[in-house]
Amino acid sequence: MADQRLSKLAKLLVNYSAGVKKGDRVYISCDEVAAPWLVEVAKEASKAGAVIEYQLSSQDAKNAILKYSSEEQLKTKGIMTAAILKEADVWLSAWGGRNTKNNSNIPSEKLSASMEGDKSWRKYYSERMGNGSLRWCGTQFPTYSDAQEASMSLEEYEDFVYGAGLLYADDPIEEWKKVSAKQERWVKYLDTKSEIHIISKGTDIKVNVSGRKWINCDGRVNFPDGEIFTSPVEDGINGHITFSFPGIYAGKEIEGIELDVKDGKVVKAFAKKGQDLLDTLLKIDEGASHFGEVAIGTNYGIKKFTKNMLFDEKIGGTVHMAIGDSMPEAGGKNRSNIHWDMLCDMRDGGEIYADGELFYKNGQFIEEVLK
Numbered sequence: 001m002a003d004q005r006l007s008k009l010a011k012l013l014v015n016y017s018a019g020v021k022k023g024d025r026v027y028i029s030c031d032e033v034a035a036p037w038l039v040e041v042a043k044e045a046s047k048a049g050a051v052i053e054y055q056l057s058s059q060d061a062k063n064a065i066l067k068y069s070s071e072e073q074l075k076t077k078g079i080m081t082a083a084i085l086k087e088a089d090v091w092l093s094a095w096g097g098r099n100t101k102n103n104s105n106i107p108s109e110k111l112s113a114s115m116e117g118d119k120s121w122r123k124y125y126s127e128r129m130g131n132g133s134l135r136w137c138g139t140q141f142p143t144y145s146d147a148q149e150a151s152m153s154l155e156e157y158e159d160f161v162y163g164a165g166l167l168y169a170d171d172p173i174e175e176w177k178k179v180s181a182k183q184e185r186w187v188k189y190l191d192t193k194s195e196i197h198i199i200s201k202g203t204d205i206k207v208n209v210s211g212r213k214w215i216n217c218d219g220r221v222n223f224p225d226g227e228i229f230t231s232p233v234e235d236g237i238n239g240h241i242t243f244s245f246p247g248i249y250a251g252k253e254i255e256g257i258e259l260d261v262k263d264g265k266v267v268k269a270f271a272k273k274g275q276d277l278l279d280t281l282l283k284i285d286e287g288a289s290h291f292g293e294v295a296i297g298t299n300y301g302i303k304k305f306t307k308n309m310l311f312d313e314k315i316g317g318t319v320h321m322a323i324g325d326s327m328p329e330a331g332g333k334n335r336s337n338i339h340w341d342m343l344c345d346m347r348d349g350g351e352i353y354a355d356g357e358l359f360y361k362n363g364q365f366i367e368e369v370l371k
Contacts (some may be wrong), residue, residue, distance in 0.1 A: 005162040008172055009139065009223075010040035012165075016173045017137040017220045018090045022049030027084050027103035029055045030094040033111055034141035036093065037094045045092075053084065059097045066106045066114060066163040072259040074113035077120035085124040091134060092348060095310060096141035098148045103250040108280040111250050114369055115284060115337040122325070122337060130328025139165075139223040140310050150306035164302050179226065180218035182297060187214045187228055196294070200350035201242065205261065207294050208236025211332040217295075219313075226299025226314040232291055232331025241321065244345035245305050245312065247278075253307070257342055265289050282323065287336030292326030295319065295341075295344050296352070296360070309341050317347040317363025326363060 014020045026045045030038050035056065042052050066074070085091065103111065128134035140146070140161055147157030161256040162168065166175040190196070196209035212230045240260050247254040256272030266289045273277045282289045300316030313320045324337040326332025346352070347363035359369045 005167045007166045010044045014044040018135045020048040024050040024089040026090040027088040028048040030054045031097040034094045034096045037141040059102045069112040075116040081121040091136040093138045094141045098144040100145045101251045176219040183216045187216045190214045197353040203241045205239030205241045208233040227295045229295030231326035231330040237261045237264045243342040245343045247342045287334045290334045293322035313341050
């Protein structure tokens with residue numbers, strides 16, 4: 001018998017997040033370890049009248065490809081995912097595998113080459129997400145490896161994952177509608193602003209957001225959700241930012257990241273651990289040294305850093321910025337094969353100003369600003 005919380009998750013993803021309707025072509029993808037999730041989602045999407053296609057991936061196979069392929073092979077554009085994303089109406093995917101460190105010993109150059117090959121499908125994903133013709137939502141399936149990474153038992157991690165998604169509620173969809181309404185107030189406020197100024201420990205950075213749209217992340221794209229974000233003006237970021245937690249990329253950790261930014265471009269990058277990988281990521285392509293996102297985490301049910309950015313970037317009381325690909329729906333124009341989020345804790349003295357007005361302090365919005 002399926003975990004009832006997993007059944008609730010499937011119903012929410014299909015009926016709320018993606019709004020699947022009769023005749024939709026729905027593509028479902030996940031690692032083989034997440035097959036129980038795939039079954040529940042396929043069941044709900046079928047009930048909604050969708051036409052289903054699915055793909056089960058393998059970490060072992062991916063690792064073998066990375067290990068034994070040349071960089072030239074890895075850079076060759078794939079055809080399957082690109083072909084599907086050209087035609088699908090909905091893409092539902094789940095993260096979770098047997099080993100979070102599967103790529104730890106893969107050279108950075110090969111990871112970079114693999115991302116080059118992903119251009120074939122990222123192009124359609126970015127364009128179609130931006131114009132609304134593709135509805136996508138990604139989520140987490142609780143696995144032993146992810147639980148171990150988060151220093152939890154599997155049972156504890158399941159409670160964490162499903163709790164962050166409000167799946168304990170009798171009607172989770174109604175709960176997420178409430179979250180949406182609350183966040184929308186701040187989206188409307190920030191949509192009228194031209195510059196935000198972030199100040200925290202080791203951080204003093206100004207971000208031009210003039211003319212850009214803030215997006216209300218209320219469970220319709222990432223799940224669990226809880227953030228508001230925009231894509232900054234490409235040449236409009238200046239200052240210094242220190243990221244409070246390790247940056248995780250392909251199972252590898254980069255610790256103590258500090259970036260100097262001038263006119264939107266990272267001009268100096270430092271890491272206490274993982275400098276070579278950080279340098280590689282920033283040089284993947286021209287867009288990788290610029291920013292695609294600035295965001296505020298709003299899910300106060302997520303309190304612990306788990307080395308999983310799906311949850312970590314939503315931690316209430318944090319901000320994050322991502323180098324690389326921006327979101328067309330927010331007005332972003334920066335294009336890259338990478339979109340990599342890094343997290344800054346604001347809960348101990350952090351402040352954010354919008355056009356000079358303090359609206360966020362110590363990890364909390366200042367409600368009086370909206371009155």
